[in-house]
Amino acid sequence: MCEPNMALVEVQHVSKTYHDHVDVHALNDVTLSLGKGSFAAVTGPSGSGKTTLLNVLGGLDRPDAGRIQIAGVDLTATPADQLADFRLHHIGFVFQAFNLLPVLSVVENLEFIPALQGIKTEKRRQRARELLNVVGLAQISGKRPNDLSGGQQQRVAVLRAIMTEPELVLADEPTANLDSVNAALLLDMMEQLNHDKGVTFVFSTHDPQVMQRAHRLIRLKDGALIADELQGPGANAISI
Amino acid sequence: MLFFSMAWRNVWRNRRRSLLTVSAIALGLAFNIFMRGIGDGFHEQMVDNSVRAEIGHIQVHRSGYHDDPGLNRTLPDPEKVAQAIRSLPGVRGYSFRVLGNGLASTAENSSGVQILGVNPAEEQTVTTIQRAIIQGRYLANGMQRPILLGDRLAAHLNVSLDDKVVLMVQAADGSMGAQLFRVAGIFRSGYPEMDEGVAFTLRSDAQTLFGLGDRVSEVALLMDSSRQIPGVLETLKKDLTGESVEILPWWQVEPFLQQFIQIDDAFFYIIVLIFFVVISIGILNTLMMSIFERVREFGVMMALGTKPRQIIRLVVAEAFALGLVGIVAGTLIGSALTQYFARQGINLSSFSAGAAAVGITSSRVYSELTIANLFYSNLVVLAVVLLVALYPAVHAAGLRPVEAIRHV
Amino acid sequence: MHRRFSLKALAVGSVWVFLGVGAHTSLAQQPNADEIVRRSDDAVRGKTEEGNVTMTVKTPDWQRTLELRYWAVNPDKTFIRVTGPAKEAGTATLRLGSNMWNYLPSVERTIKIPPSLMLESWMGSDFTNDDLVRESSIVKDYDHRMDGETTESGDACYRVIASAKPDAPVVWGRIVLLVRKSDAIPRREEYYDGKGKLQKVLTLDEIRETNGRLYPMLWRMVSVNKPGHETLLRFTRLALDHLISNSIFTQENLRQPF
Numbered sequence: 001m002c003e004p005n006m007a008l009v010e011v012q013h014v015s016k017t018y019h020d021h022v023d024v025h026a027l028n029d030v031t032l033s034l035g036k037g038s039f040a041a042v043t044g045p046s047g048s049g050k051t052t053l054l055n056v057l058g059g060l061d062r063p064d065a066g067r068i069q070i071a072g073v074d075l076t077a078t079p080a081d082q083l084a085d086f087r088l089h090h091i092g093f094v095f096q097a098f099n100l101l102p103v104l105s106v107v108e109n110l111e112f113i114p115a116l117q118g119i120k121t122e123k124r125r126q127r128a129r130e131l132l133n134v135v136g137l138a139q140i141s142g143k144r145p146n147d148l149s150g151g152q153q154q155r156v157a158v159l160r161a162i163m164t165e166p167e168l169v170l171a172d173e174p175t176a177n178l179d180s181v182n183a184a185l186l187l188d189m190m191e192q193l194n195h196d197k198g199v200t201f202v203f204s205t206h207d208p209q210v211m212q213r214a215h216r217l218i219r220l221k222d223g224a225l226i227a228d229e230l231q232g233p234g235a236n237a238i239s240i
Numbered sequence: 241m242l243f244f245s246m247a248w249r250n251v252w253r254n255r256r257r258s259l260l261t262v263s264a265i266a267l268g269l270a271f272n273i274f275m276r277g278i279g280d281g282f283h284e285q286m287v288d289n290s291v292r293a294e295i296g297h298i299q300v301h302r303s304g305y306h307d308d309p310g311l312n313r314t315l316p317d318p319e320k321v322a323q324a325i326r327s328l329p330g331v332r333g334y335s336f337r338v339l340g341n342g343l344a345s346t347a348e349n350s351s352g353v354q355i356l357g358v359n360p361a362e363e364q365t366v367t368t369i370q371r372a373i374i375q376g377r378y379l380a381n382g383m384q385r386p387i388l389l390g391d392r393l394a395a396h397l398n399v400s401l402d403d404k405v406v407l408m409v410q411a412a413d414g415s416m417g418a419q420l421f422r423v424a425g426i427f428r429s430g431y432p433e434m435d436e437g438v439a440f441t442l443r444s445d446a447q448t449l450f451g452l453g454d455r456v457s458e459v460a461l462l463m464d465s466s467r468q469i470p471g472v473l474e475t476l477k478k479d480l481t482g483e484s485v486e487i488l489p490w491w492q493v494e495p496f497l498q499q500f501i502q503i504d505d506a507f508f509y510i511i512v513l514i515f516f517v518v519i520s521i522g523i524l525n526t527l528m529m530s531i532f533e534r535v536r537e538f539g540v541m542m543a544l545g546t547k548p549r550q551i552i553r554l555v556v557a558e559a560f561a562l563g564l565v566g567i568v569a570g571t572l573i574g575s576a577l578t579q580y581f582a583r584q585g586i587n588l589s590s591f592s593a594g595a596a597a598v599g600i601t602s603s604r605v606y607s608e609l610t611i612a613n614l615f616y617s618n619l620v621v622l623a624v625v626l627l628v629a630l631y632p633a634v635h636a637a638g639l640r641p642v643e644a645i646r647h648v
Numbered sequence: 649m650h651r652r653f654s655l656k657a658l659a660v661g662s663v664w665v666f667l668g669v670g671a672h673t674s675l676a677q678q679p680n681a682d683e684i685v686r687r688s689d690d691a692v693r694g695k696t697e698e699g700n701v702t703m704t705v706k707t708p709d710w711q712r713t714l715e716l717r718y719w720a721v722n723p724d725k726t727f728i729r730v731t732g733p734a735k736e737a738g739t740a741t742l743r744l745g746s747n748m749w750n751y752l753p754s755v756e757r758t759i760k761i762p763p764s765l766m767l768e769s770w771m772g773s774d775f776t777n778d779d780l781v782r783e784s785s786i787v788k789d790y791d792h793r794m795d796g797e798t799t800e801s802g803d804a805c806y807r808v809i810a811s812a813k814p815d816a817p818v819v820w821g822r823i824v825l826l827v828r829k830s831d832a833i834p835r836r837e838e839y840y841d842g843k844g845k846l847q848k849v850l851t852l853d854e855i856r857e858t859n860g861r862l863y864p865m866l867w868r869m870v871s872v873n874k875p876g877h878e879t880l881l882r883f884t885r886l887a888l889d890h891l892i893s894n895s896i897f898t899q900e901n902l903r904q905p906f
Contacts, residue, residue, distance in 0.1 A: 060543055060642050081547075088545025095543075095645060098536050103249035108242060115242045116545055312709040345759035352765055406757045408750070410772045414710040415736055418752040 007069075008167060008200055009034035009057065014066030015223075016052055026052040027063065028223035034202065034216075036167070039194045041214035042204040049223040050204035051172055057202065058091045058170045059083040071167045088116055092161030094171035094203075099157035100145040106132070107141045110160050117164060124163070131159045135189055151182030155189055162199055171203035175210055187213045247557035254530065258562060261526040265566025265621060266573060268519045272512060273574025273617050274581075277607035279508055281582065283501045284608055287466065287490070292368045293429055294356075294438070295493050296335070296460030297469055300476070303484040305458070306493065311340050311412050314455035316484055321459055324479040328472055332462045333365020338446040339457040342409035344389075344439060348398040353439045355407060357446020366462040369427055369440070376401045376425030385445050386424035390435030394426045401426070407439070411451035419449050516620065520628045527559055527632040538636050539644025548637035555636050559629030566625075567618050575614065581607040681792035681808050687832035688808075688825060689786055692852075692864065694888035696721050700731075701881050705773045708876035714771065725897040726780060730771075740902045741770070743780050751902035758902055767819070774848065774869040774879040778819065786823065789816035800826045800835040801853070812842075820847075833862060847873045859888050 010033045018024040026049045034040060042050050055061035056068055059075050060083075068075040071090060078086060087093075100109045107128050114124035132138045137155065145153055154174055161169045171190075175183035187210060193199045205211060219227035251258050291297055300321055302313045315321060318336060325334050338357035343350050360379045364370055369388070370378040379386050387405055389397075399405060403423050411417040421441060429435055447453060463472060469489050476487045491498040531538075538551060585604035697720040704713045715732035719725075726743040730736050738753030748761040766778040790810035798807050805826040812818050821842040826835050837850040848871055852864035863886065871877040895901060 055642055058543070084542065084545050084547050086545075087543065091545075093540075093543050095540065099540060101246070101537060101541070103246055103253065104242075108245075111242060113544055116550075310709070343759065343761075343765065345757070350759050350762045350765070352762075352768075406752065406755050406759055408752060408759060410769075412710070414705060414707060414712045414772050416739060416752070416771060418755045418757070420755045420757070 007033040008036040008038070008071060009202075010067070010069040011053075011057070012067040012069075014056060014063040014068060016049075016056065016061070016063045016065075025223045027056070029066070030220075030223070030225045031066075032218060032225060032228055034200070036200055037194065037198050038200050038202065038216060039191065039214060040202045040216040040218055041211050042202065042218045042220065043206055043211055044220035044226075045206070047222075048220040050206075050220060052223075053220065054170045054172050054202065054204055057168070058093060059087050088113065089164070090167045092166040092169035094154070094157045094161050094169065094174045096173045096176045097150075099160070100153055102145050105142050105144055106137075106148070106156055109145070109156065110163055113160065113163050119164070127163060128159075131163065135159065135192075149182070151178055151185055154178060154182070154186050158186070158189060158193070162193060162197070165199075167200065169199055169201050171201065173204055173206075175205065175207055180209060183207065183210060243554065244557060247554055248561050250530070250534075250554075250558050251561045254533075257526055257529070261523060261562055262566045262569065264519060264522050265563060265625070266569035268515060269567060269570025269617055269621050270574035270577060272515065272621075273571065273609075273613060274577045274607065275511075276508065276613045276617065277574075277578035277609050278581070278586070278605060279504065280610055280613060281606045281608035283504065284466075285605065286501070287497060290494060290497050291462070291466070291490050292366075293431060293434065294367060294369075295490050296366045297463045297466060297490055298461045298472060298476070299458050299488050299490075299493050300461075300480075300485050301458045301488075303486045306486060306488060309339070309457075311410075311450055311452070311457075314452065314457055315459065318456055318459070320483065321480065321485065324476055325459070325461060327479070328475060330464045330468050330472070332464050333362070334459055334461045335359065335362040335366045336443070336456045336459045337363070338443055338450060338452060338455075340409055340446065340450050342407050342449075344393070344397060345406045345408065346397045346399055346403070349396055351393060351396050352437070353393065353407070354437055355409070355446060355449075356438060356440050357443040357449075358440055359443045363440075366460050369429065372427040372429045373425045374428050376423065378425055379440060379442055381442065383422075383424055383442070385419060385421045386442065387421035388425045388427060388440035389423060390438060391426050391428045392432065392436035393439065394423070396436065399423050405439075407441075407449060409449055411449070412455075413451055415451070417449050417451060419445070421445070512620070516624050519621075520624055523559065523562070523625060523628045524631065526562070527555065527629055528635075530558070531555065531632045531636045534636075535639060535644050535647040538639050539641045539647065542639065542641040543645060551637040552630075552633040555633035556626060556629045559625050559633075560622075563622055563625030567621055570621070571614060571618060574617070575609060578607045578609040578613075582609060679794065679806055681794045682787075684794075684806055684808050684827055684832060685790075685792045685810060685825065686787050688827045688834045691831065691833045693722060696889055696892050697886070698888075698890060698892060699886035700884045702884055703771075703773060704880040704882075705771075706876070706878050706880075707874075712772075719892050719896050721892055721897070727896050727901065738905070739771075741780070742897060742899065742902050744897060748777055748780065749899060749902060756903075758899060774871045774877055785816070785818060786810055786825075789813055789818050790823065795824075797829070798826065801851075803835055804829045805835055831862060833864060845873075847871070854882075858883075858886055861888075 012031055014027055014030045015025070016027040018026055030053065042053055044050055052061065056063050056075075057070070059078070063076060066076070073086065073090070075083070075086070101112065104112065107125065110128035110131065111121075111124045114127070129138065129141065132141055135155065137152070137159075140148060140152060148156070158169075158171070158174070175186055178186060190201055190203075191213065194201055203210075211217060215232045216230050217227070218225065300315065302315055305313045315336075322336070325331060335358060340355050342353060342355055344353045358379070360381060364378070374391060379388055387407070389399070389405075394400070397405060401423055405421050405423060406418055407421055408416065408418040427435070441449070443456070447455070461472070463469060473487055473489060480487065542548070542551065585606045587604055697718070699718065701716045701718060702713060703716055705711065714730050714736060716728055717731050718728040720727070724745045727740070729740040730738065738751075740751045742749045749758050750761060751758045761777055767776050769775065770777050770780060790812055792808055792810050795807040795809045798805055805828055808825045808827060810823045810825060812821055819841075820839050821844060822840040824838040824840070826837070827833070828835060833855055834852055836852070838846060839848040839850070841847050848869060851868045852866070853868065854866040855862050855864045858865070863883075865883045867881040869879045
């Protein structure tokens with residue numbers, strides 16, 4: 001549990017509307033900030049804007065209004081062709097499912113992002129093995145994703161997300177396809193990484209078990225922020 | 241390296257589909273190489289037959305003769321030309337000839353002819369009419385004013401062996417010259433123009449008939465291989481600078497032949513084009529399907545920070561891998577086929593009537609494998625594959641990560 | 649050449665005067681193109697012709713002169729024999745209708761000239777075999793129109809353009825005639841091929857009185873398409889409309905020593 005002293009993530013009056021058959025106000029004037037070391041869950045009913053919020057935080061999508069700053073970089077002012085680069089170096093992603101590239105082994109999947117960054121084979125392989133050891137998954141290093149259980153896949157996905165130590169890891173409903181045992185295991189690992197290595201996590205969920213584990217809970221409804229509170233052991237610490 | 245591993249492994253995710261595509265490429269390429277090989281062999285034979293029938297690989301005349309042949313445009317200084325030729329390497333034979341036009345007549349009929357006065361020993365080192373003789377024999381020094389005619393001409397004049405034919409010409413000084421010749425032999429070359437319009441006599445007899453003294457109209461050369469022609473042209477031009485001669489390779493003497501080959505090649509390229517369009521559709525289909533199956537994956541990759549141009553490179557690399565396997569297989573099969581028929585030949589006797597019209601006097605065609613054939617065939621297939629890959633590649637790179645990730 | 653090389657001489661012999669068709673007749677005040685052409689055609693022919701001609705052929709490479717003796721019964725019989733020089737003497741050409749034979753004394757053979765060689769030159773001259781064979785068709789195979797007047801070699805002439813009729817079996821597309829106003833004797837004829845390109849020019853000179861009428865004694869055919877090629881025909885003796893025996897125009901006569 002860290003003492004957030006500088007806002008890692010600044011979201012200021014962000015709105016986004018999808019123009020489908022009808023206009024969908026996915027985000028409606030949302031303002032919040034997150035410090036380094038946060039372990040936050042974003043929750044709300046279906047269609048409340050959870051995924052959209054994560055998408056704009058990660059630079060996968062652009063809000064129609066407002067400003068987003070991550071680690072001092074104004075994402076909303078960053079040109080589209082540079083966003084991919086930003087994501088590569090500063091954001092880690094964990095998706096609900098199908099995270100891993102099926103033709104690569106576990107180790108190779110872990111090596112994917114550092115390879116894109118141009119990090120040499122030896123270095124990146126070493127780090128991959130280190131991480132696998134830390135979480136006790138060394139024995140699956142050579143397996144293909146299809147040979148892993150759902151839980152193992154998600155855990156590997158989290159490891160991949162932190163291979164190059166991004167400022168922020170975004171996880172979109174990471175436990176949605178897991179049973180409660182594996183969900184718990186995944187949250188254990190995430191919490192461990194948050195505690196030991198200070199990895200900042202923001203994850204969306206509608207699972208109460210998962211919500212319980214978060215140190216901060218952000219509630220959305222119809223695209224608007226309706227609650228943003230600390231919870232758990234450090235809930236009384238000062239937050240921004 | 242990770243990148244190439246990915247590309248390769250992606251290709252074989254759907255083994256059956258990829259093998260099918262690879263087979264299509266391989267068979268298409270093999271077919272292409274083989275057909276080109278037959279074409280090349282066919283053309284080579286055509287040229288060889290034509291060259292050996294009359295024109296030789298290279299001809300030397302007085303300058304301007306080819307454009308405006310005239311009896312008085314005789315070869316200047318034949319001895320110097322002969323010397324230059326004798327010093328060339330790889331000359332299989334050469335023949336100094338007299339050429340002129342005249343009227344061949346018998347009591348029944350008359351016909352315009354081209355008269356070729358040759359020295360039999362020399363001429364046989366260049367041309368092969370002696371092999372086409374169907375009656376009588378080839379000319380020989382010592383015969384009394386012999387004439388050798390094509391079978392069609394003989395039929396038209398209604399002559400057979402030992403009959404007399406009058407050759408009437410306009411001599412070099414303008415006067416009318418006429419002589420009686422005796423039919424020593426009749427040939428069938430398979431070339432209609434030759435069989436109905438050319439008559440061979442001894443060079444000395446032709447010189448007398450045309451009032452040329454010891455002048456000649458041209459010299460024809462035969463090399464060991466047609467590939468020597470450019471080199472020989474160079475050398476001769478150098479050795480004979482100052483002489484007012486023209487030194488012409490066979491394709492300038494008989495451009496029709498070259499043009500026919502070029503038209504034939506053009507047809508071949510059209511067929512190849514059509515064929516590749518069909519193949520492209522197949523490759524495109526395969527690639528599009530494999531892209532479609534991986535939309536979510538591409539979304540994840542791009543979300544993670546893969547740039548669009550890297551996606552393009554990946555897809556193109558996959559296509560390249562497919563193409564490469566197909567090319568290797570296709571080249572092996574195509575080469576094997578071509579080499580086999582280069583030895584065996586293909587029997588064309590069922591088509592031989594038509595074949596004679598374009599100068600194949602044998603009914604077997606032997607294919608020929610050239611480096612150019614392999615090189616260009618492979619190049620084209622590779623280019624097609626890479627080009628075709630661009631559409632799916634750009635399509636994949638244009639996916640929006642947010643939507644792609646959600647793709648079902 | 650549209651008219652036969654048989655040299656239909658138009659010396660007005662006694663026959664002509666008798667027939668009252670005089671080439672001296674002046675042309676009418678208002679000239680009609682058809683009439684001019686017909687008159688000019690008549691001006692150089694006779695019912696029969698017989699005489700001696702010296703033919704000189706010039707090319708860039710050589711020049712030669714032949715002495716010829718010829719007989720003609722118009723429109724379809726011609727016989728020409730070379731009388732000099734000795735090397736070619738005895739060569740003879742017989743034409744009956746559209747058939748032609750040459751006799752070659754050196755090989756003692758008579759050969760028939762096939763239709764395919766009709767456009768070849770006769771004896772190396774600028775006249776063709778076809779010129780010998782063709783009946784004069786300038787009148788019936790061409791349409792005529794006046795094209796003004798001009799002076800040619802000092803003579804006032806009419807200019808007539810004869811254009812080949814659409815299906816006429818003729819070699820030329822167009823012939824331009826310059827015809828003397830005074831007596832319709834042609835002075836110059838220009839032969840244009842089907843594409844309108846000038847191929848040959850015939851000039852007729854030395855118009856003298858012979859056999860009681862005026863006749864051009866020097867004919868000069870220049871092949872414009874072959875620079876340096878021309879043929880001169882000079883009539884040294886000419887008899888018109890005398891009786892000629894039919895035995896002249898036989899293949900046996902070809903082989904006769906002269």
